[in-house]
Amino acid sequence: MSEHAVVAEGVGKVFNAGSSDQVEALKGIDLTIGAGEFVSLIGPSGCGKSTLLRLVGDLVQPSAGRLEVNGKTPHRARLDRDYAMVFQKATLLEWRTVGKNVQLPLEIMGVDKAERERRSREFLDLVQLAEFSDHYPWQLSGGMQQRVAIARGLVFDPALLLMDEPFGALDEMTRERMQMELMDIWRRTGKTVVFVTHSIPEAVFLSTRVVVMSPRPGRITDVIDIDLTQPRTFDTRESTPYYEKMTEVREALRAAGVGVE
Amino acid sequence: MSLRDDPDVLEAFDADVPGEPQVDVSRLRERLREVAPAIVLFFAALALWELTVIAFGIQEFLLPRPTVIVGTLVDNWTEISKAAFATFEEAVGGFVVGAAAGALVALATARWTGFRTGVLPIAIALNSAPIIALAPIMNQWFGLTNPVSKMAVVAIIVFFPVMINTARGLTEVDPAELELLDSYAASPSEIMRNVRIPSSLPFVFAALKVGTVLSVIGAIVAEYFGGPRDVLGVYITQQASLLHIAEAWAAIVVATVLGVAMYTIVLVAERLIMPWHASFRDQRV
Amino acid sequence: MEVVEGTSRRVEARDASGRSPIPPAFRSLVWFLAILGSLMLAWELYKVVGRALEGTVPLPVRPDNKSMPHVWDILGVLFTRRLPNEPILLLVLLRESLFTFREALIGFAVGTTVGFALAIAFSQSRLLERAFMPYVVASQTVPLVAIAPIIVIWGAKIGWPVWISVSIISAYLVFFPVAINTLRGLRSPDPTAMELMRSYAAGRRDTLWKVQAPAAMPFIFSALKISATASVVGALVGELPSSLNQGLGRALLSFMYTFITGPEKLFAAILVASVLSMSFVGAIATAEHYVLRNRRGSR
Numbered sequence: 001m002s003e004h005a006v007v008a009e010g011v012g013k014v015f016n017a018g019s020s021d022q023v024e025a026l027k028g029i030d031l032t033i034g035a036g037e038f039v040s041l042i043g044p045s046g047c048g049k050s051t052l053l054r055l056v057g058d059l060v061q062p063s064a065g066r067l068e069v070n071g072k073t074p075h076r077a078r079l080d081r082d083y084a085m086v087f088q089k090a091t092l093l094e095w096r097t098v099g100k101n102v103q104l105p106l107e108i109m110g111v112d113k114a115e116r117e118r119r120s121r122e123f124l125d126l127v128q129l130a131e132f133s134d135h136y137p138w139q140l141s142g143g144m145q146q147r148v149a150i151a152r153g154l155v156f157d158p159a160l161l162l163m164d165e166p167f168g169a170l171d172e173m174t175r176e177r178m179q180m181e182l183m184d185i186w187r188r189t190g191k192t193v194v195f196v197t198h199s200i201p202e203a204v205f206l207s208t209r210v211v212v213m214s215p216r217p218g219r220i221t222d223v224i225d226i227d228l229t230q231p232r233t234f235d236t237r238e239s240t241p242y243y244e245k246m247t248e249v250r251e252a253l254r255a256a257g258v259g260v261e
Numbered sequence: 262m263s264l265r266d267d268p269d270v271l272e273a274f275d276a277d278v279p280g281e282p283q284v285d286v287s288r289l290r291e292r293l294r295e296v297a298p299a300i301v302l303f304f305a306a307l308a309l310w311e312l313t314v315i316a317f318g319i320q321e322f323l324l325p326r327p328t329v330i331v332g333t334l335v336d337n338w339t340e341i342s343k344a345a346f347a348t349f350e351e352a353v354g355g356f357v358v359g360a361a362a363g364a365l366v367a368l369a370t371a372r373w374t375g376f377r378t379g380v381l382p383i384a385i386a387l388n389s390a391p392i393i394a395l396a397p398i399m400n401q402w403f404g405l406t407n408p409v410s411k412m413a414v415v416a417i418i419v420f421f422p423v424m425i426n427t428a429r430g431l432t433e434v435d436p437a438e439l440e441l442l443d444s445y446a447a448s449p450s451e452i453m454r455n456v457r458i459p460s461s462l463p464f465v466f467a468a469l470k471v472g473t474v475l476s477v478i479g480a481i482v483a484e485y486f487g488g489p490r491d492v493l494g495v496y497i498t499q500q501a502s503l504l505h506i507a508e509a510w511a512a513i514v515v516a517t518v519l520g521v522a523m524y525t526i527v528l529v530a531e532r533l534i535m536p537w538h539a540s541f542r543d544q545r546v
Numbered sequence: 547m548e549v550v551e552g553t554s555r556r557v558e559a560r561d562a563s564g565r566s567p568i569p570p571a572f573r574s575l576v577w578f579l580a581i582l583g584s585l586m587l588a589w590e591l592y593k594v595v596g597r598a599l600e601g602t603v604p605l606p607v608r609p610d611n612k613s614m615p616h617v618w619d620i621l622g623v624l625f626t627r628r629l630p631n632e633p634i635l636l637l638v639l640l641r642e643s644l645f646t647f648r649e650a651l652i653g654f655a656v657g658t659t660v661g662f663a664l665a666i667a668f669s670q671s672r673l674l675e676r677a678f679m680p681y682v683v684a685s686q687t688v689p690l691v692a693i694a695p696i697i698v699i700w701g702a703k704i705g706w707p708v709w710i711s712v713s714i715i716s717a718y719l720v721f722f723p724v725a726i727n728t729l730r731g732l733r734s735p736d737p738t739a740m741e742l743m744r745s746y747a748a749g750r751r752d753t754l755w756k757v758q759a760p761a762a763m764p765f766i767f768s769a770l771k772i773s774a775t776a777s778v779v780g781a782l783v784g785e786l787p788s789s790l791n792q793g794l795g796r797a798l799l800s801f802m803y804t805f806i807t808g809p810e811k812l813f814a815a816i817l818v819a820s821v822l823s824m825s826f827v828g829a830i831a832t833a834e835h836y837v838l839r840n841r842r843g844s845r
Contacts, residue, residue, distance in 0.1 A: 059741050078747050085745040091738045094841055095760045104756065108748045138842035162745075298677035323703060383581045389771065389827035390820035391779045394794075397802035397812055402607045474686055485694075485786045486802065498787055501695035509696055517688045 004071070005160055005192040006033040006056055011065035012217075013051055024217035025051045029065065031211065031220060035159070038186055038193045040203035041211045042249065043256075048218025049196045050164055056194060057085055057162050070159055081109060083160035084153035088168045090145035092137035098148050099124065099133035105156045123151040126185065143174035147181070154189065161193045168198065176237075179205055183232055200253075204245045205232060212249065214256035221256035224248055325507035334511035341496070341508075345515045348480050348493040351408050352519065355415020356476040360469060362416065363423030370424075371431035371457060372449075381428055388421035396483040406489040414483040419472040426468035430461025459535075466531040473523035477516060586617045615810040620817065623810040635811065639797065639818040646781045646794040647822060649709050653716020654777040658770065660717065661724025668725075669732040669758065670750065686722045693718075695787040708788045716780030720773040727769035731762025764841070767834040771827050778823040794819050 011029040016022050026048040033039050041049040054060040055067060058074035069077035077083060084105075092101045102120040111119075124130045127147040137145055146166055153161055167175045179202060186193055186206075197203050203210045204226055212222040226245055228236055236242055307327050313319070314326045325333070334341065370377035396414050403410035434456055442452045484494025493516050500508040593616070596609025607613055624636040632638065664682065668675035694715050701711030735757050743753040785795030794815065801812040 054741075057745055059744055078745065081747060083745070085742060087738045087742070089736065089738055091736060091742055093739065093757065093760065095763070105746050107756070108743075108746050108752050136840050136842075295676060296680075298673060299680040302677045302681070323700065379577055379581060382577055386578055386824055386827075387820075389775045389824050391775065391782055391823050393779055394782060394798055394816045394819045397798060397805070398816065400802070401805055401809070401812075402613055482783050482786075485783065486799070498695050501699055501787065504699065506696060506699070513688065513693060513696075517684075520688070521684075 003035050004032055005035045005037065005069070006031065006194065007066075007068040008032075008052075008056075009066045011052075011055060011062050011067055013048070013055060013060065014063045017063065026055075026062075027217040027219055029218075029220055031223075033192065033194065035192050036190050038195065038206055038208045039211060040195045040197055040207040040209075041213060042197055042200065042203045043213030043218070043253070044198075044215060046218075047213040047215040049213050051218065052213075053162050053164055053194060053196050056160075057083060059085075077160075081105075081156060082158055083162050084156070084158040086146075086149050086153045086161065086163040086166045088165040090137070090142070090149040092145055092148055092152075094137055096137075097133065098129065098135050098137065098140070101137065101148060102152045102155050104152065109156060111156075119155050120151075123155045124148075126154070127151045127181065141174075143170050143178060146170065146178060150182070150185070154185070154191070159192060161191045163193060163195045165196050165198065167202065175202070180234075182206065187231055200246050200249050201237075204228075204242060204249060205237060210249055212252040212256060214253075222252040224252060323506070325510060329507050330510045330514065333507040334514060337508060337511060340491075341493075341512055341515055344491050344493045344496045344512065345519060347408070347489070347491055348411075348477070348484065348516070349519050351411040351483075351492070352415055352476040352480040352523065354408065355412035355480065356419050356472060356523070358412065359416035359419030359476075360423045360472060363420045363468075364427050364465065366420075367424050367427030367431060367461075368453075370428045371453070377428060377432070381425065384421055384425050384428075388425060392418050392421075393479065393482050396486040399483070400487055405487050411480050411483045411488065411492075415476045415479040418475050418479040422468045422471050422475070423465065426464040427461055430464030431457045433464075434460050462535050466527065466535075469527045470524060470531075473527050474520050477520040477523065481516060589614065589617055612806070612809050615813060619810045620813040623808070623814050624818075635814060636818075639794070639815055642792060642794050642797045643818055643822045645709075645792045646778070646785065646819075647826075649712045649784070649793070650716050650777040650781040650826070652709075652713040653718075653780055654720050654773060656713065657717035657720025657773060657777065658724045661721040661769070661773075662728055664721070664725040665728035665732060666754070668729050669754075675729075682722065682725055685718075694784050698784070698788045702789075708790050712781055712784035712788060712790070712793075715784035716777045719776040719780040723769045723772040723776065724766070727765045728762055731765030732758040734765065735761040764834075764838060767830065767838070770830045771834075774826040774830055775823050778819070778826060782819065794822070 008029050008031045011026060012024070013026040014022060014024050029052060041052060043049050051060060055062050056069055056074060058069075058078040067074050070080075070082050072080070072082075092098075093104065096104065099117070099120050102124060103116045106116040106119060120133065121130060124133055127150055129144060129147055129151070132140065132144065132148075137148070140148065146169075149166070167178050170178060182193075183206060185191075193206075195203075195206060207226050210224045210226055211220055212224065213219065214221045224245070228239070228241055228245065310324075311326050311328060314324055366380070370380055393414065395417060396410075399410040399413045403413060431453075438456050438460070439452065442456055447455070480492075481494040481497070484492045485498060488495050493512050497509050497512045497516075500506075500512065592607075593609045593614055596605050596607075599605070600609065611619070624639070625634050627634055628638075664678070668679060697715055698708065698711045701708060701714075732754075739757050739761075740753070743757055746752075748756070781793070782795040782798070785793040786799065788796075790796055797815050798812070798819070801808070801815050805812055
C-alpha cells in the first residue's frame, strides 16, 4: 500500500489520434497527491482538468506516461472500487428514490439489503437529507440533489473522492453552504479529494493544494500550497491570508497565459 | 450552463463530439467502414439464400432463388411495371392529400388552443384504430376499380401521424424563443413563421418518412380488399394463390423499391429544406 | 432551511397533480365521447343536407342509406340476429374479435420479444448494429404485409394451423417499432450516468438493468402503443388471404360481399375492430401511466 493516493508521471492524452480532428488534451503531467489531501485542479475551459480527473478514474485511457492510484493501476483501482466520482450534474437515476439512489453502488457491489438500508440512512443523515429518503430526485432542489450524489459517493467508503465541478451548477449561496458541508465531511472522513473547478475562491477555500493548469495542450503550470488554518470556517473567507492566496492563484493563472478578469 | 456546453467536459466524450461537417479522406473512409458490414452481409445473405435453395433442393414454389426472382421480374416486366405504376399513383396521391390535410389541421390546432385540447386526444385514439379496415367502405363509396378508393385509405392512414406530429412540433417550442419574439412585439403570424413552423419541421419530416412507407403498404393492403386487375396488391394475391411464388416475390421487390423511392424523395426534401438540423451532423440511430 | 422550503412546495405540487386519482385517460374519454357525438351529428347532417342538394352539386359520397347508413342503424344492427338461431351480431363480432385478438396478442408477444432481443444485442455491439440495423430498417420498407399471402401459403405447406401464419405476420409488423425505440431508449441515459456505472466497475448486466432499461421505459411504452395497433392490423390483414372462416378480417370480407343487402353490418364490424384495437392501446397507456407515475414530467 502506498501513502500516495495518486501519482502521475509524464501523463499525456491525445483524442482522435491520427484523425483530422486530433486534439492534444494533456501533455507531460507530473503530479503526486498524498493520502488525505484535498487537491483542486483549476484552469479555463479546455485545459484538460476534467480529462485528468477521468484518467485517474480509468474512465479515459492515457496516451502517454504512467498513472498510479492507491499504488495500483487506475484500472485495478476502479475494479477495487477505490474511488467515487461526483459530477457537475447530480446524475441521480430519476426512477429511483433518493434512498435507492444512494444504495445503487452497494447493490452493484453485492451488499445485502439490511446493510444497504442502514448505510444509506447513515450517509443521508451525514448530508442532512435523512427525511427525504423516499422522495424522488425531481422533488429536490439542485443543491439537495448534489448532496445526495455526495452521499452516494461516500456510501461505499472509497479512499478517494473525484469531484468534477460538483457545485458548478448551483447558485452562489447554495454553493458556499455546500463548500462548508464538504469541508466538514472531508475533515470527519479523512478522504482524499481531487476537485475540479473553474472558481478561484472555491479552490482556495477548500484545498490544501491548488494545481493551476493552462490549455492547448493542457499542462500544469503551477502548484500552490494553501496553508490556511484548519478547520476553515465562515471567517476564513474574510481573512487576509485567504485574499492573498486568491491573488496568488489568479497571478499564477495569468502567468500561464490565461486571461483573468 | 449545461454540461454539454463546456468544452472541457466535451472533450472527455470524444466519441460524442460532432465533428465539423467537412469532406476529407479519413471521414469518407469512416463512412465506408460504417456501411461495409451491411453491404458484406447483403451479398453474403443473397449467396447463402441461393446456395441453401440449391443445396437442400427447396421447391421453387416455397422459396425461389434470388436469381430466379430477378429472372421472373425481367420476364414479367411489362405486367409488373404497369401494376407498380398504378399502385404508386394511389400511394403518392393518398400521401399528398393525407399529408397536406394533416398539416393544415395541425396548423389550426396551433392557432386555437381549445381546438387542440379537444382534437389531439381524438386523433391519437383514432390513430390506434386499424384504419385499413375502412378499405371496403372506400371501395363502396368511390368504386372498387377507381384509384380514389385506395387513395382515400392511404390519405387517412397518412393523415393521423402527420397531424399529430405537426401539432406537437408547432406547440413544443422552446419558451425562450417565444419570449424573444414577444420582446420584439412579433405578431402571432410572425411567431408562426419564424419560430413554430421551423421548429416543427423535424417532427413533420419524421412523420412524412413514416408516411411514405405506410402509404405503399396501405395502397397494397387496400387492394387486397379488391381492385382493378393491374395493381400490385391484386397481382401479388393472385400469383400467390396460383403458387407462382417467384412472380409474387418479384412484385414485392418492386413494391419495396417504390417504398424506398418515396422515402428517399422525402429524405432529400428534408435535407434541402432544413440543412441546419443537427441530425445531419451526427448520423446515428 | 431555505432550500427545504422550496422543496416542500414542489412536493405539494406533486401531491396535487402527480398522484391524481383520475388517470388522464378518463379526462380524454369525456372529450372523446363529446367529439364522437359531434362526428355522428355531422354524419347525419351530411345525409340531410346532401339529400337536399343532390343533383345540383357534385358530392364526394352519395348521401343515401346504402353508402351512409344511419348511425342508429349501424348501432342497431349490433343487437339484431342474422338468423333466428344465432346470437345478436354484437356477440358474433365479439367472438370473432376474440379470435383475432388472440392472433394479435401472440404476434405482439413474439414481436416485442424479438424487438427487445434485437435492441439489447445492438446496444451491446456496434458491429452487430452496423451489420444488421440497415436490414431491420429495410424490412419495414418492404411492404411487409405484401408477403402475407406467401406466409399463409408457407404455413399451409408446413401444415401449421393458419392462425400461426397470421400471428407471424402480426409479429413482423410489431417487432420494428419495438426494436428501434428500445434501442433509442437504451442509448438515452446521460453519458455521466454511464460513466458513473463504469466508475463502480459495474458489469454490462448491471448497467443494462439498473440504468439503461429503466431509462428506456418511456421509449418502450410509446413503441408498445404503436405495436398494439400494428398487431391488430397485422392479424386483420393476415386473415384476408387465409382460408380461415373465423376472425374479424374474414368478417370484414364477408360483410363486404353482402354489402348491398346490409351495409350497416360492415360499418358495425369496423366499429368493433376499432374498439378492439383502441382498447388494446388504452390498456397499454394505462399501464404506462402507473409504471411511469413517479417520473418527472409524468402528468
